[in-house]
Amino acid sequence: MGLERHPLSPRLDHCPQGLPREAYVDSAWFDREMATIFTRQWVMVGRLADFTPGRMRRVQVGAAPVIVARSADGSVAAYHNSCPHRGSELCRAAEEPLGKLIRCPYHAFSFAAADGALVATGHAVPTPDFDRAAHGLKRVQCRDWNGFLFLNFSPEPGALTADTGLDALDNWPMASLLTGNHWEVEIACNWKTFWENYSECLHCPGIHPELCDMVPIYGKGIMGPSEALGWTPGGAQGSNLRSGAETWTLSGKPCGPVFPGLSEAERIAGYSFVTLWPSTYVVAHVDYVRSVRIAPMAPERTRLTAEWHFPAETLAQPGFDAATVAGFAKIVMEQDGAAAEMNQAGMRSPAFRAARLMPEEYEIHRFHKWVLDKMETPA
Ligand SMILES: [Fe+2]
Structure with a gap:
């Protein structure tokens, strides 16, 4: 055998049910989320x-x-x-x-x-x-x-970052970064549908050819080595990026000076994600940082706002074009937006009752439990 789930792997040991269809299409459910989750969370x-x-x-x-x-x-x-x-x-x-x-x-x-x-x-x-x-x-x-x-x-x-370390971006000079590019789009899906898509990589091989080229492990449908069957702890964590790439740009080359304060592991990894449900994720690279806001407008309408943040000296480089840097992640987010709309359209079917989650979708399962927990907590 050999291909078993290690107890420390984030993979689930079962295939749980997801949230009911109502959670994605029903306005009463949406109103309850607005009155609970979005009135209490940062x-x-x-x-x-x-x-x-x-x-x-x-x-x-x-x-x-x-x-x-x-x-x-x-x-x-x-x-x-x-x-x-x-x-x-x-x-x-x-x-x-x-x-x-x-x-x-x-x-x-x-x-x-x-x-x-x-x-x-x-x-x-x-x-x-x-x-x-x-x-x-x-x-x-x-x-x-x-x-x-x-x-x-x-x-x-409550605390701002209950679910993540407050120190996750400590080695990035966050306070001094300037917004160099801004992109906003409205997508026809529930806000959770977009978060769920963000939370798994089973869709990556089929939806994201460019991203899978940049991050080869995504091409296997997982986000990191510990998700693979047969994984055991203790192996050296090398770069997730393709050979020769240091960051998420079309060329893989940094768009300006690399942040000097990063640890070796942070530099080698090439990207660090910070997730702040229900509104934001931040992707910190060795040369710039991207933030994405996910804002619910209606049960089946969500606004996505992505911004790219750079050091002033990077923006001041002659001929520097922040839109070119933004181009790579924009391709990926457009693919994700289209996938989330496709997912949403199918969930409108009365035949859909609830998802059946796969072991690799552990983060969606954790998100569902978080949503239900916040909705059920009395005011
Ligand atoms: Fe994706």
């Missing part, structure tokens, strides 16, 4: 450096609209984008100038940009029973992690 909304001082910008946390207000002094506050008076949108454009006040365009109620306090009620003259203090903007918690801005609706949010 959700990444962009690079802090990309929020310009003196501007406010609309973002989304789950399906809910939020304003990120960055004052001229650089401080950041986030509020629900809904006036406490009659509920109107406050920030209507994608981005607007921000002074000391946020003024509702409907009835001119005005709020302090710094803390959301109600300071004026326009032409309305409230009676003494109106409690001004109780009618400020509803605040959203903000936190900076490695230069990424995360928001959380919970007044007492």
